[in-house]
Amino acid sequence: MLKEERFDYILKKLQTDHKVLHTELSNDLQVSEDTVRRDLEVLAQNGLLIKVRGGAIPHSPNPFAFNERINIHEDDKRAIATKALSFLHNGQTIIMDGGTSTYALVKLFPPSLQLTVVTPSIPIAMQLMEHPEVEVILTGGRIFKSSQVTSGLDTIRMLEKLRADICFMGVCSLHTEVGVTGPDMDEAAVKNVMVQSANKVIALVTSDKMGTAEPYKVCNITAMDTIITDEAGLALAAPYRQLGINVI
Amino acid sequence: MLKEERFDYILKKLQTDHKVLHTELSNDLQVSEDTVRRDLEVLAQNGLLIKVRGGAIPHSPNPFAFNERINIHEDDKRAIATKALSFLHNGQTIIMDGGTSTYALVKLFPPSLQLTVVTPSIPIAMQLMEHPEVEVILTGGRIFKSSQVTSGLDTIRMLEKLRADICFMGVCSLHTEVGVTGPDMDEAAVKNVMVQSANKVIALVTSDKMGTAEPYKVCNITAMDTIITDEAGLALAAPYRQLGINVI
DNA sequence: CATATTTTCGCAGGAAATTGCAATATTATG
DNA sequence: CATAATATTGCAATTTCCTGCGAAAATATG
Numbered sequence: 001m002l003k004e005e006r007f008d009y010i011l012k013k014l015q016t017d018h019k020v021l022h023t024e025l026s027n028d029l030q031v032s033e034d035t036v037r038r039d040l041e042v043l044a045q046n047g048l049l050i051k052v053r054g055g056a057i058p059h060s061p062n063p064f065a066f067n068e069r070i071n072i073h074e075d076d077k078r079a080i081a082t083k084a085l086s087f088l089h090n091g092q093t094i095i096m097d098g099g100t101s102t103y104a105l106v107k108l109f110p111p112s113l114q115l116t117v118v119t120p121s122i123p124i125a126m127q128l129m130e131h132p133e134v135e136v137i138l139t140g141g142r143i144f145k146s147s148q149v150t151s152g153l154d155t156i157r158m159l160e161k162l163r164a165d166i167c168f169m170g171v172c173s174l175h176t177e178v179g180v181t182g183p184d185m186d187e188a189a190v191k192n193v194m195v196q197s198a199n200k201v202i203a204l205v206t207s208d209k210m211g212t213a214e215p216y217k218v219c220n221i222t223a224m225d226t227i228i229t230d231e232a233g234l235a236l237a238a239p240y241r242q243l244g245i246n247v248i
Numbered sequence: 249m250l251k252e253e254r255f256d257y258i259l260k261k262l263q264t265d266h267k268v269l270h271t272e273l274s275n276d277l278q279v280s281e282d283t284v285r286r287d288l289e290v291l292a293q294n295g296l297l298i299k300v301r302g303g304a305i306p307h308s309p310n311p312f313a314f315n316e317r318i319n320i321h322e323d324d325k326r327a328i329a330t331k332a333l334s335f336l337h338n339g340q341t342i343i344m345d346g347g348t349s350t351y352a353l354v355k356l357f358p359p360s361l362q363l364t365v366v367t368p369s370i371p372i373a374m375q376l377m378e379h380p381e382v383e384v385i386l387t388g389g390r391i392f393k394s395s396q397v398t399s400g401l402d403t404i405r406m407l408e409k410l411r412a413d414i415c416f417m418g419v420c421s422l423h424t425e426v427g428v429t430g431p432d433m434d435e436a437a438v439k440n441v442m443v444q445s446a447n448k449v450i451a452l453v454t455s456d457k458m459g460t461a462e463p464y465k466v467c468n469i470t471a472m473d474t475i476i477t478d479e480a481g482l483a484l485a486a487p488y489r490q491l492g493i494n495v496i
Numbered sequence: 497c498a499t500a501t502t503t504t505c506g507c508a509g510g511a512a513a514t515t516g517c518a519a520t521a522t523t524a525t526g
Numbered sequence: 527c528a529t530a531a532t533a534t535t536g537c538a539a540t541t542t543c544c545t546g547c548g549a550a551a552a553t554a555t556g
Contacts, residue, residue: 034534037534054532
């Protein structure tokens with residue numbers, strides 16, 4: 001067995017279990033614990049995990065913002081993303097907002113899908129770089145380390161010039177009267193431009209975001225064409241539907 | 249059996265098995281392990297696979313997957329990066345070109361360094377997102393999947409508006425007469441703007457890039473203020489020094 | 497067709513990397 | 527503080543890698 005295969009195994013196990021133990025790995029890989037320890041040492045030096053006594057834990061590139069949230073409503077988000085897939089067709093230009101729901105969506109892109117994706121999100125851009133058919137355009141600007149998106153005037157300027165078929169909106173609070181809101185002024189401004197630059201706006205929201213509001217307004221709720229949510233969210237769908245919004 | 253047939257077999261096996269071993273290939277192809285090793289050497293140089301101890305693994309489409317990053321520990325690049333560090337001071341605005349040499353440099357940033365870094369490189373942006381003090385500005389534009397940088401008009405426009413203290417140039421060929429050249433037209437145009445937007449230009453080049461040229465011109469060699477290179481590169485320094493360029 | 501040149505390939509021996517083991521230090525925990 | 531678990535270090539056995547060399551095959555050249 002090649003050393004690289006062990007690395008692969010360790011990293012995969014780390015991703016699913018969120019921790020690895022010397023003893024377990026020694027068993028799984030049929031090598032001594034010393035070798036496991038040395039493997040972890042190498043991986044740690046490359047920033048791929050963090051060694052701790054007895055084993056190792058994952059190293060989120062961005063401490064506790066993005067990668068933490070990603071596992072919280074994993075199933076819900078995947079369900080939402082699966083519904084969203086049916087809106088995508090070859091040749092479209094898509095604006096993909098940042099956030100874990102939209103990230104879950106691009107992870108589900110079938111390899112044959114041909115799209116142009118415009119996004120301010122670095123994780124989404126990275127994910128799509130592995131995709132053979134998708135053209136990726138990253139909006140420029142200052143990086144917000146907590147949410148791993150670019151923001152600011154440059155971002156807005158690039159989006160303004162754009163005309164997209166669909167905009168998928170990520171993390172936002174939805175409220176029938178307050179509209180779509182976010183926690184950051186700059187990001188809210190960016191989202192606002194996204195909405196304006198797309199023919200159709202689809203919000204991906206877990207139920208815990210529905211009926212809530214945050215300080216900065218993105219747009220009116222009627223700017224949304226479709227809201228895709230989870231089981232619990234559907235129970236709250238009635239008032240949105242009355243406004244003519246498609247909730248699925 | 250022709251060499252090309254062996255290549256074919258190796259690549260096919262690599263695709264199905266996700267790894268190949270010297271011993272296995274030697275058996276399958278009925279040639280010595282030395283020959284297998286030389287074959288893998290050729291394939292690796294053409295970027296078709298990655299040699300590892302005992303065999304080879306596929307060239308992962310995922311850009312900075314573990315196996316790629318791990319081999320970045322080339323001493324030359326780290327030595328170059330270490331020299332470059334001394335040019336950095338708190339408060340500066342830096343343009344950081346893409347490439348493995350510049351990537352090696354940002355990996356060495358001490359945690360206390362306070363900079364604003366403007367870059368078209370996604371790996372560099374990702375690396376710096378983990379840095380507590382560095383402000384990161386990513387230039388927007390279409391992503392070139394092979395080199396992991398943004399390029400195009402939007403990139404140029406963002407860089408044009410900028411005034412940076414230093415620009416660190418990455419992968420480029422240097423030639424005393426032809427100047428600085430690169431393999432891609434768009435990227436060369438972007439690099440050209442980088443050079444113009446910085447007060448001082450520092451090239452990070454391994455010796456194998458010195459005295460060579462590629463199709464697209466970035467700028468004259470005299471636009472470089474300093475060239476940082478490895479041991480072997482210093483031996484080729486004389487003609488550059490005669491032009492008033494600091495070579496270290 | 498004969499000869500020269502280049503390419504390919506296997507082999508040998510020394511260099512380097514990998515791995516497991518044992519001895520020793522360090523840390524956690526009651 | 528004592529004891530057990532875990533880490534580190536040095537070392538040796540093994541495997542793998544690299545280099546130079548020569549033989550054979552392929553190719554070029556007159």
